[in-house]
Amino acid sequence: MNVELKLKGVNQNAIQEMNRSLILHLLWEYTLCSRAKLAQLTGLKPATLSNVINSFIEWGIVKEEGSIDGKKGRRAIGIRLDTERYCIVAIRLSQKYFSVGLFDISGKEIEHDTHFYDGNTNTSKDVFDRIRQEIRRRIEENVPRKILAIGFAIPGPFIRKDGRIALMSEFTHWKDIFIKAELEAEFSIPVYLEHDAHVGAFAEYWHMSCNREIDLVYIAAGQGIGTGIITNGTLYKGGLGSAGEIGHTCVEVNGLQCECGSKGCLEKYCSSLALTAEVNKKLSAGADSILHPNCSFDEIVEAIQKGDHLARNEYMRTCEYLSVGVINIINLLNPHIIVIGDEMSRVDANLLLFIINKNVENHILPKIKEFTKIMINPTDSFLTGACIYTLEEIFKNPVVFQKK
Ligand SMILES: [Zn+2]
Numbered sequence: 001m002n003v004e005l006k007l008k009g010v011n012q013n014a015i016q017e018m019n020r021s022l023i024l025h026l027l028w029e030y031t032l033c034s035r036a037k038l039a040q041l042t043g044l045k046p047a048t049l050s051n052v053i054n055s056f057i058e059w060g061i062v063k064e065e066g067s068i069d070g071k072k073g074r075r076a077i078g079i080r081l082d083t084e085r086y087c088i089v090a091i092r093l094s095q096k097y098f099s100v101g102l103f104d105i106s107g108k109e110i111e112h113d114t115h116f117y118d119g120n121t122n123t124s125k126d127v128f129d130r131i132r133q134e135i136r137r138r139i140e141e142n143v144p145r146k147i148l149a150i151g152f153a154i155p156g157p158f159i160r161k162d163g164r165i166a167l168m169s170e171f172t173h174w175k176d177i178f179i180k181a182e183l184e185a186e187f188s189i190p191v192y193l194e195h196d197a198h199v200g201a202f203a204e205y206w207h208m209s210c211n212r213e214i215d216l217v218y219i220a221a222g223q224g225i226g227t228g229i230i231t232n233g234t235l236y237k238g239g240l241g242s243a244g245e246i247g248h249t250c251v252e253v254n255g256l257q258c259e260c261g262s263k264g265c266l267e268k269y270c271s272s273l274a275l276t277a278e279v280n281k282k283l284s285a286g287a288d289s290i291l292h293p294n295c296s297f298d299e300i301v302e303a304i305q306k307g308d309h310l311a312r313n314e315y316m317r318t319c320e321y322l323s324v325g326v327i328n329i330i331n332l333l334n335p336h337i338i339v340i341g342d343e344m345s346r347v348d349a350n351l352l353l354f355i356i357n358k359n360v361e362n363h364i365l366p367k368i369k370e371f372t373k374i375m376i377n378p379t380d381s382f383l384t385g386a387c388i389y390t391l392e393e394i395f396k397n398p399v400v401f402q403k404k
Contacts (some may be wrong), residue, residue, distance in 0.1 A: 019044060020052050020398040027081050029209070034068055034076035053079060059401040060085040061105065073341050080233065086148045086401075089138055091131060091387035093154050095119065095168065095223050098127065100134040102142065103387040107206065112383055124173040128182075135187060148400075149189055151390030152179060152380045153196040156224055156262075159220065159247075160241030163193050164351065167259060190400075192390045196220055197244055199385030200237055201228025204339045204377065206388045215335040219246070220382075221322060222342035225267040229333065236387070245273065246325050254388065270321035272297045272343040279314050301347050318344065319352050323359035330364055330372055337373045346378040 002246060010018075014101050026041055027033060033041075039049050056062035063082040067075040083104035090112075096119075103114030106312070117127055117136070123297040130209040139147050157166040163180025183191045201218035208214060214232035220226045225247030236243050247267030248260045255264025264281045266273055276297045289310035303311035345352060353376050360369055394400060 007340070017397060019048065020154075021396055022051070023052050023056075024061070024338075024398050027079065028391070031340070032068060032078045032080045032107075034078060036076055038079065038378050043239070055402070056398070061398070061401050063397060068300075069216060075214045081243075083108065085145060087138075087142060087145050088149055088151060088387050088390050089135055089147055090151045091135075091153065092247045092380075092382040092385045092386060093127075093131070094196075095155065098131055099383050100131065100138070101383045101387070102138055103384075105148070107384070107388050107390060107391055109384065110388075115120050116149045119361060124177060128177055128179070132183070132186065132382030139187065147187075147189060148182060148395055150187070151199070151386035152183070153199045153386040154193060154221070155196050155243045156226070157245055158193065158195060160193075160237070163191070166242070190394075192386075192393050194226060194228060194235075194386065194389050195241075195244070196382050196385075197226030198228040198317065199389045200341055200382055200391045201230045201235065201339075201385070202392065203381035204341075205230050205233070206339075206384070208337075214337060215333065216337045216339065217244075217335045218323075219325065219329070219338065219385050220342040220345035221270065221272075221340055223271055223273050225271055225322070228286075229335075230402060233336075246329065249325070249328065253325050266321065268345065270318040272326070275314055275318050276300060276345070278317075280310060281309060282314070290294065291333075296403075297343070304347055310348045315347055316351065316355060319355040322352070322361065323356045326348065326356050326374065327360060328362045330368060332362065334368065335372065337375065339375045339377050341377045341379070341381065343368065343377045349376040349378055352376060 001327050006093050022042055026038060032066060035049060035053065036274065038345060039046055042049065053062060061082055062079055065078045065080050068078040083106050086105050088103045090101045090103055097116045098115050099112055099114040102110040104110060109366065115130060135150060154165055156168050158164065159166050162178060164178045165174040168174045180191045197218060197220035200220050201216060203217050205216055216230045217239050218309040227244040228245050248258065248262060248265045250262060250264045250271060251266045252264030256268040257263055258265040260270050279291065280293055283291055284288060287310050290306065290308050291299060291311060304315050320389045322344065329338060353374065356374060360374065
């Protein structure tokens, strides 16, 4: 048999880096740990472990702290991540606003703020310039703390190798900005660009204590519909990095025209933009409602909460379509957990969950339905997710700290 061998051997440096990565992840997970506990968890010899810990202390990413309970009632020196020296800047870009946050290397938020903009008066370049100013301000104001990397969560499909957005409705020129290359050239630090649904999945995974035995799908149901798929602790990205674009799967043959070029895409029926468009279409046709034509998504949410029939019925219709997306995910991926978040989950989480569960029950085999846990998390966790994703990437190669 003629087999092309593509695997490569692992050299000593790579093994050392794998050990460092493992120890950093354990310190991240356990917060405070003794050397003996780390030796037990990793199976490393005490001398090897000590070498790694001593390097980490020297690089300023780990510190010794107090004493904790050790073996046979003895006290042991505690080891934890040193969160004083390095930070991560996380950014979440959406069609209405961007948020910028500062996080320590344990993933704890130090501060964040949100900046709104209007697509009618602000160009993509205006918004990008404001984001760059916010990054620069944080770099300058946090001296002597060093910003280690930037995590950037973006909406919609993106081209990973180019580090740019492929499609953003109403902000067509974002696709012309090479976000990763421009920021790395300006600030000389690595930039990790990732789809917002993908980092949302990382935030959920982190909240679930990074349990690698759980396959998780996060659905970002906002102005678009995207998913992040985490399996065995790793994000499934696909060849170009655009995996999880369930919003552009077809649910209506010859349905509504989508910006992606296709017709009948899921997000044309259950995103917040779709809900807003449909309510306004019916209002213009004279439908009875407390709302007036050209109303915003926020006004529709308020009307739903006040019991407006038109707004509520249209929201329920979007929930039916979102159920189709959930059913397709279950059949395709058989995940342990599906979490639904972003704008559409904040409208009426109980109603959304009720409609999805009802449809899943009617369309999925009982054994698979019982296996799948469906949850709603209306919290905006994209900023945290951008930080967690960035830390995951950095912790794969801890030697970056040595070079700092
Ligand atoms: Zn589409």
